[in-house]
Amino acid sequence: MAFGASGGMRYTARDLANRALRRNTSQQEIQLMVLTPDFDSRPVISFQHVWKTYPTGTEALRDINLVVPEGDFLFLVGPSGAGKSTLVRLLIREEKPTKGKIFVEGIELGRMKRRKLPYYRRKIGLVFQDFKLLPNLTVYENVAFALRVLGEPDRLVQSRAAEALDTVGLAGKEQTYPSNLSGGEQQRVAIARALVHAPRMIIADEPTGNLDPATAWEIMQLFLRINSRGATVVMATHNREIVDLLRRRVIAIDAGQIARDDRSGRYHDDVSKPQIRAQ
DSSP: OEEOTTSOEEOOHHHHHHHHHHTTOOHHHHHHTTOOOOTTSOEEEEEEEEEEEOTTSOEEEEEEEEEEETTOEEEEEOSTTSSHHHHHHHHTTSSOOSEEEEEETTEEGGGOOGGGHHHHHHTEEEEETTOOOOTTSOHHHHHHHHHHTTTOOHHHHHHHHHHHHHHTTOTTOTTOOGGGSOHHHHHHHHHHHHHTTOOSEEEEESTTTTSOHHHHHHHHHHHHHHHHTTOEEEEEOOOHHHHHHHOOEEEEEETTEEEEEETTOOSOOOOSSOEEEOO
């Protein structure tokens, strides 16, 4: 254990690994840490010479080229303002690129009609740092709401919501309100909500940012389990310890450019010059 500049406790990758062992991490969970995707499988995401320039003239992204194969688990890392969140917003089509093309499962997002956006987003599970739960709804209602707005039949809603809550370990908490949950439990609800559509891709923006180290590790176990079932996971994060421990694919973004692409990387490396090591 170490102490940060502010004097607070900060856990190292070794601390997190030891915690995992102390809580009797199963052999299956340990194996999840080292699973790697087949980089010869079909691409789910493809960025082709993508630029994003805002009306102020700020270049958030510059000539991004990125291919994400089916079943990949990748971390987007880099300093604040580097362009990670912009890349996520482009992926969920909150914004369009200024130049270049983005394909998801063969569909070019920039040419997608607005009326088709809801259908596209149903294929994606979104998880955010601040949970974005509806405070006046119970745990079950928060998860079920994503299906009810589509007019799905009650039987389907009930079975899907129950399955999602069981997956994240919240069976028995269905009638609890968010205000009575811990931060980790609230994030589990958010993950269950993301899973209820059975998405093939999960996009997470700083999902452990508001959690203590031990809870963050437990949440990461959920993402690893989801990935092991075939879902592609793209996660923007500042959590150096977890990135270093899991050694998954790391895309480092610096000043709007991909500075590093490591198939089994760490959080920090020499980002002073572009280098690609995922081939």
